[in-house]
Amino acid sequence: MGYLARNVEKRSDPTKLKPGVIRAIVVRMNYLPEGTNLPLTLEDHERGYIARYALGRDYHKVIRRRLAKLAARLADRIAPLSLGYRVFTDTGPVLERALAVKAGFGWVGRNSMVIDEKAGSWFFLGEILTDLPLPVDPSHDDDQCGACRACIRVCPTDAIRADRTIDARRCISYLTIENKGNIPEELRTAIGNRIFGCDDCQIWCPWNREAEATREPDYAPREALTDRPLDELFAMTEEEFLLATEGSAMRRIGYEQWQRNLAVALGNAAPTFERISVLKERLRDSTPLAAEHIQWAIDQLSRKNVSR
Numbered sequence: 001m002g003y004l005a006r007n008v009e010k011r012s013d014p015t016k017l018k019p020g021v022i023r024a025i026v027v028r029m030n031y032l033p034e035g036t037n038l039p040l041t042l043e044d045h046e047r048g049y050i051a052r053y054a055l056g057r058d059y060h061k062v063i064r065r066r067l068a069k070l071a072a073r074l075a076d077r078i079a080p081l082s083l084g085y086r087v088f089t090d091t092g093p094v095l096e097r098a099l100a101v102k103a104g105f106g107w108v109g110r111n112s113m114v115i116d117e118k119a120g121s122w123f124f125l126g127e128i129l130t131d132l133p134l135p136v137d138p139s140h141d142d143d144q145c146g147a148c149r150a151c152i153r154v155c156p157t158d159a160i161r162a163d164r165t166i167d168a169r170r171c172i173s174y175l176t177i178e179n180k181g182n183i184p185e186e187l188r189t190a191i192g193n194r195i196f197g198c199d200d201c202q203i204w205c206p207w208n209r210e211a212e213a214t215r216e217p218d219y220a221p222r223e224a225l226t227d228r229p230l231d232e233l234f235a236m237t238e239e240e241f242l243l244a245t246e247g248s249a250m251r252r253i254g255y256e257q258w259q260r261n262l263a264v265a266l267g268n269a270a271p272t273f274e275r276i277s278v279l280k281e282r283l284r285d286s287t288p289l290a291a292e293h294i295q296w297a298i299d300q301l302s303r304k305n306v307s308r
């Protein structure tokens with residue numbers, strides 16, 4: 001996560017990103033599909049859980065396109081004056097959550113997500129940094145976590161600290177996505193069946209009980225990836241993986257990381273002879289990184305009571 005240490009000046013001074021910037025137009029877009037039943041998949045260790053934001057079309061593409069349209073409309077409105085602007089959505093050194101709080105979207109919860117009392121936290125953020133002197137919305141940053149500690153309690157790897165920071169080295173999102181190397185052995189069992197990211201701190205947050213569902217068809221979950229049996233996902237060839245993840249945020253990991261993550265989940269699933277033999281077969285043509293995790297899975301399963 002070295003990128004966080006880079007561009008500190010730009011992060012703290014948006015005029016370094018776009019000269020003349022004086023305002024940020026902040027937007028949010030819900031992404032949780034209607035009728036999503038999250039805990040059921042997490043409890044079924046035979047199925048792979050993928051963070052809900054990644055199951056549809058890549059949000060970077062969707063939101064950037066929308067923001068560009070919005071900026072074009074603004075430019076039309078103020079013509080012949082010219083509009084200076086730049087759009088972002090998790091794509092540059094922008095303090096998105098701080099801007100969202102200033103824009104009146106809610107507060108930053110203990111789980112480090114921006115929470116809105118009505119919408120919950122299942123949304124993406126986007127910004128237009130502009131030189132347009134728009135009126136400023138009041139912020140409502142009243143912390144409404146209160147005495148709740150649910151996210152701290154349920155985090156599978158104890159990544160959420162009491163002081164409202166996250167230990168990224170323990171966070172399953174980091175371990176299964178940004179992390180390109182080995183997943184620390186001591187955390188593999190706790191990862192369970194989470195094969196790309198993790199949503200636990202949002203799932204159990206009381207502010208998400210009535211969270212707004214998305215109306216964006218681009219965020220509809222892809223069948224090829226949603227709550228599929230681990231064995232089927234592990235059997236995917238590289239071509240199939242690339243096809244299933246085309247235009248999706250899951251392309252942030254390659255096939256090697258995909259296999260690594262699946263091997264961990266398989267090591268946490270029920271032990272069967274067939275599963276162990278599939279894993280052994282895959283060992284032969286795997287990269288050293290994937291092979292190390294596959295071998296771990298074989299060892300884990302072999303230690304349990306293996307059934308046919």
Ligand code: SF4
Pocket residue numbers: 109110111112144145148149150151152201204205206207
């Ligand atoms: S689970 Fe509780 S403590 Fe955590 S972010 Fe939600 S309200 Fe705050």
